[in-house]
Amino acid sequence: MVCMGLIIFSRTLQADTASSAVVEKIKAKYARYSQEIKDLNMVQEMQVMTPRGEMGQQTELFYKGRKFRVNVTSSLPGAPGGAANMQSVVIGDENQVWMISPFTGKMAIPADQAQSYQSPKDMWSFIDENAKWMGEQKLGDRVCYVLQIQKTGLPTTLWIDKERLQI
Numbered sequence: 001m002v003c004m005g006l007i008i009f010s011r012t013l014q015a016d017t018a019s020s021a022v023v024e025k026i027k028a029k030y031a032r033y034s035q036e037i038k039d040l041n042m043v044q045e046m047q048v049m050t051p052r053g054e055m056g057q058q059t060e061l062f063y064k065g066r067k068f069r070v071n072v073t074s075s076l077p078g079a080p081g082g083a084a085n086m087q088s089v090v091i092g093d094e095n096q097v098w099m100i101s102p103f104t105g106k107m108a109i110p111a112d113q114a115q116s117y118q119s120p121k122d123m124w125s126f127i128d129e130n131a132k133w134m135g136e137q138k139l140g141d142r143v144c145y146v147l148q149i150q151k152t153g154l155p156t157t158l159w160i161d162k163e164r165l166q167i
Contacts, residue, residue, distance in 0.1 A: 096108065146158070
């Protein structure tokens, strides 16, 4: 009985150590970039399974100095009216952030929520010491670290290229 407890504790400790080591490697690699990035353009595509079917989202991020624009296109299967393919735009700088969408019109984003749009240079800050180590997995011809994070209530699994340290 004692041995089983030690084995479980040992594996948990190893997983926590592995997760922390991966997070530290990533943050060390990208720390230099956060000082050097002046302009940044990114495109992100996500697919999420919901009870109504697959929900897709494409996000385009444009950052120039302290100004930014985020275009979001969401496809929501079975949604009524114009919500099936909804587009919204978030624009701002270090002082103000605004969202423009068909349902809300132009709306100021509260300061506590605006921070999530304003910080492209520290792209890895969402991965913290609470990331859960899930192991390694091969995707295509790449070996990836697999981490699970939980920031907004939903668990998110990240596959991070072991060699390049890229998602």
